[in-house]
Amino acid sequence: MNRNIPEGLNGRARILRPAIREGWLKGNRGERGRDPFVEVSWDEALGHVARELDRVRTKHGNEAIFGGSYGWASAGRFHHAQSQLKRFLNTIGGFVRSKGNYSYNAALVAMPHYVGGSFRQHVVEATRWPVIAENSDLVVLFGGLPMRNMQICDGGASKHRMADNLKLCVERGVRFVNISPLRSDVDASLKAEWLAPRPGSDTAIMLALAHTLVEEGLHDTAFLARYTVGADRFIEYLLGKVDGVVKSADWAANISGVDAERLRTLARELAANRTMVACAAGLQRADWGEQVLWACVSLAALLGQIGLPGGGYTVGYAVNAHIGNITRPIRWGHLPQGENPVSTFIPVAMISEMLLNPGKNYRYNGQTLSFPDIRLVWWAGGNPFHHHQDLNRLRDAFQRPETVIVNEINWTATARHADIVLPVAAPQERTDFGGGQTDNILVPMPKAVDPPGEARVEYEIYRDLARRLETEEAFTEGRDAEAWLRRMWSETQEAARGIGSPIPDWDAFLVGDIVELSDPAPDQVFLSDFRQDPEANPRQTPSGKIELFSKVVAGFELGECAGHASWAEPHDWVQEDADHYPLALVSGQPGTRLHSQYDNGAVSVDAKIAGREPVLISEADAARRGIATGDVVELYNARGRCLAGAQVTSDIAEGVAFLWTGAWYDPDFEAQHNRDRHGNPNTLTHDRRTSEFSQSPAAHSARIEIRKFLEEPSPVRAHMPPEFVPQPQDEEHFNGQ
Ligand SMILES: Nc1nc2c(c(=O)[nH]1)N[C@H]1C(S)=C(S)[C@@H](COP(=O)(O)OP(=O)(O)OC[C@H]3O[C@@H](n4cnc5c(=O)[nH]c(N)nc54)[C@H](O)[C@@H]3O)O[C@H]1N2
Ligand SMILES: Nc1nc2c(c(=O)[nH]1)N[C@H]1C(S)=C(S)[C@@H](COP(=O)(O)OP(=O)(O)OC[C@H]3O[C@@H](n4cnc5c(=O)[nH]c(N)nc54)[C@H](O)[C@@H]3O)O[C@H]1N2
């Protein structure tokens, strides 16, 4: 991965000086994303930022400032971009925030209704892999267990433990079934059986497995009675008593393409063995994503093994390196973000919706909320023009605010869609300490090099701005970066002493090795306390039990989202022009980088095909379209289009196109739909979200068609800086509106 760093930090795309969109300087004309930029001094750039913040909050209130700023940014406890921005905005009167994440938002909202407690806590308490190796006979992996995804964690991953834990599974002969469109979603060493369903059909498969259990009397009625409510309602639905449709193996075979007899035998195997049912987070990043989670919990409840070592269910094993492998023993020291005087928030994936529809009502988790009227957007540490769905719609939405400020390391598409771009130091260019959100290891991060050009550490940028806005004392509390680091470290030291594991002083730590604390729960089994004594350890649901029927959710009256797990077809399957777009687009996480970070690095670039992001398609689909590996292909639907490099493989199911996320969006404004030259899947995804239940991103539910691109493809410009022009002379400078 280190090979990604030289170009990622010092490549042509590095932002070296503050820059302002020419059209904005001319009185907010032109078009974000298309206009050239004017490089300016820090003094001029921060003068504009301070004036804009003050103008907007005075004229429209702090509710007109959006600082949600979703994104991963980089490792380091102090220089965490979002925390810095939010602390700063809180000291000047607050901002509209966003709630949830793109990773498992449907689970964050829905799981508390089904199982109780926060889903983040479920993940922390996931059954450990060594326990699975020791106790499970069978692990069924909906969405696989991609090794490429388990090399990272928010806040940083230190040791890579998964490979060794999987070896333990191999040694004990644990059997794996990979239910996924991609064969390589499960490591070859596990010799998994591969069942490739039509993407988006997993809920139907889970319901059918549950149906077979009921039909054959294999479900655990004692478990259902003691630990769940609503099983009767769910079973009535399975038997077709609610909608006249029996959720049989034949029914699901028809929807999913998986053989009915194999579904029946699989259900019997689930019941006859100690079985772990695992569901990848990616499955809930899809239309009706709340339902696949409920179906998974309901299937596991029918099996009656929840809370037993190696049994039950887990959602999200492959979301990072740590889930099921390690947890954090103490709370690391942190930079306080202060209080946000503004209470308004949006569900994270409603960014376009909010900018396009100020004042409009929407549903979310049973409530009716309304969008604020945003005038100023500030993004630091995220790349919405990588991560959000339907980029053409996001482009429209980004034209709406009066001012967009972006702090970035590189000229990403988000920076190019800003008005004021502030160049920031990368993690290698500042001193910090790393501590993963769910790790037991602390990593010294002494500064290695100075930031290039005029790039600055973000803390210093905010301090400078705070001085201009007369809030310096509130922002800094009299501390410089080093004083904050020392304070955060002494908090960490104190917590470590509290568990009897003293750690070195700051100065010794910074020049030394990583510090490893003990693992607080190596034998952890998810929900074991609930299983042992459900009365003493009730779940935080209305019934205290697992809810296979929820009166609360039924009360939301959301149409397709009934009070129990249920099946609905994804939108793109049933829309009028569905026949034109026969392929399911799956856009998983890239193995060559973290999202869009280091897309310009050597590892990422070397994996491109004809300079574009690889798209995997089956031999049959390729042959039908006259496509060969190495061809430039065009992926398109009614929403958008992009070019990509074809990779024909027997690892992908027929009827599926798999395009990695994170290629920097490179729109060609002369082409239809602003065709992206580089291969960003979000040119094709829809922005309808999972449902009104949780309003989560539904990236995995797009349908497309592919053709060989016969024209001369224009070269990719994504990793180059934008065009720079001199200060406009004749025009009046923009002084607010
Ligand atoms: N189609 C599709 N889309 C998806 C997904 C999918 O499965 N399919 N997955 C979704 C998921 S799960 C996620 S989490 C998102 C990820 O989306 P993001 O988190 O937005 O993606 P990153 O590329 O990690 O963006 C981080 C940005 O922060 C910048 N950065 C790094 N360090 C710093 C810093 O210290 N300061 C500042 N100011 N900037 C910094 C980097 O240069 C980079 O541009 O994508 C989502 N989008
Ligand atoms: N190297 C690397 N690792 C990463 C990241 C990264 O950018 N780079 N991102 C990290 C982040 S933020 C997150 S949230 C996690 C995401 O972790 P996950 O959500 O587990 O990952 P995804 O790649 O979205 O999906 C996993 C697999 O599900 C399969 N899949 C997709 N749709 C369907 C379907 O309808 N049915 C079935 N059965 N399978 C389907 C795909 O084949 C895909 O490979 O990964 C993390 N790990």
Ligand SMILES: [Mo]
């Ligand atoms: Mo994520």
